[in-house]
Every structure is written in C-alpha cells, then in structure tokens.
Amino acid sequence: MITTSTQRLPLLRRIPWLGASALVAAVVTLYLSLVWSPPDAVQGDVARILYVHVPAAWLAYLAFVVVFLASVAWLWSRKPVYDAIAVASAEIGVLFTGLVLVVGSIYAKPTWGVWWTWEPRLLTTAGMFAMYLGYLLVRGLSTDFERRATRAAVLGIVFVVDIPIVHLSVLWMNSLHQLPTVLRAGGGPAMESRMLFTLLVANLAGALVYGWLLARRVRIELDRQARLLAARS
C-alpha cells in the first residue's frame, strides 16, 4: 500500500524562510556582480555574465544529482516522497539547463563572435537538456503511479552519467569553451579574489533559490499524489 505524507519533510515547513533568504541573497549577488566585482582584464564588463551562467550550470548538475539520489531512494524504499523529489528536481534542473544554454548564447556572442557553435561543451549541455526533458515527457506515458515512478527512476539513474561528460568535455576534446576555472585538477581556482568571492555568493544564492523552488514543487507533487491515491482507493 502506497501512502504519501507532506508532514515529514522539514524543508517543506521552511518555505517562507527559504524564499526570504533566497531573495536577500539574490539582491546581494546583484550588487556584488554588477557593482562590486571588477571587470575582467580580457572580457571587460561582459565577464559579469559568468555570475549567472556558472551558477545555473552548477545548479543544473546539483538538480540532476538530486534526481539520481531520489531515484535510487524510490527504487530502494518505494516511498512516493522520493518520486516527488525526483520529478521536482528534474523540472528545476531543466529550467537551469535552459538558462545555461540561453545565457551562454548571450555570453558567446561578444566573446566568441557567434551565438552558437558546434563544440563539445555546448553539444553535451544541449544533450543533457534533451535527456531530462525526455525524462519529464516519459512520466506522462503511464497513469499507473508505481510503473511511472519506476520507469522515471531508471532514467534518472542512467542520465546522471551525462554530468561528468558535460563537465569534462572541455578537457577530453578540443573545445572553444573555457576550461574549468574553479574546480580544476592540480591547482586552486584561477580567478581574482573578488571575482571568486562574488561567484561563490552567486552560487549560494542560486542554491537557496533552488531549495525554495524545490520545496514548493515537492509540496505540489505530494498534494497531487495524495489526491490521486485517495481517488484510487
């Protein structure tokens, strides 16, 4: 017998606090990135785009790792809350991946001279976007809750393989995209200290936004599950 509960997740009771913290962090990030942080020696003010582009990419990775963990937890425990977390995180991950592609395109025009080019990082990111969009579409193919959740969980586990491929594609192949600057092997971050600090604050703000959106989306999914299970019984 499958049951669902919205009461056992502490995150769901802190939605207003998460929202307020995310808003404050976002305003601080806007100040740091547009005013306090210096222009880049090569890219000038255009480099300020990295404070939205990079966090969106990292949060997309985080969202899809959460999909993976929640998918494993669903297959292991059969608790519907894990399926709710997986679908919520996948949806937000698709949003962030879409932002990575659009903002990256805006970043590419003044720095590379083109809106789009067929190079490894862009292709693998576009592939990741298509895969998780497919994940969301597959969920609509079955009305049976358990079958749908299990199919989606298998995809959520398999698709996580794409994350290291996206991240390391710039090292494995000839790429126009910049090499890893912060998380790089054999050395610390290769960034000016104020730029690095701003990037870290932007990531923190992004993580709070992600947590806030995730909590709200999970609550909707749990309500939906409860309604469907009540209608079935």
Add this chain to the structure above:
Amino acid sequence: MIEGGLEFVVAAYAVTIVALAAYARSLAARSGNESKRSR
C-alpha cells in the same frame, strides 16, 4: 579587452530573472489549482 557589451550583460540578467520569476509564478498557480482540486 572587450569594450562595452553591457547590453549583453543586461540581457543575460533579465532573461535569468524573468525565467525564475515566471517559474515561481507558475508554481503558485499550480499550487492553487491543486488545492482547489483536492477540496
């Protein structure tokens, strides 16, 4: 150094803020719909 380019910076931030706000708003609408259907 690349001179100017502020229009690209404004566009990138605007796209991000509008997308996140639109998604947050859609969640509010979906939450309201779900509450109505549950009653």
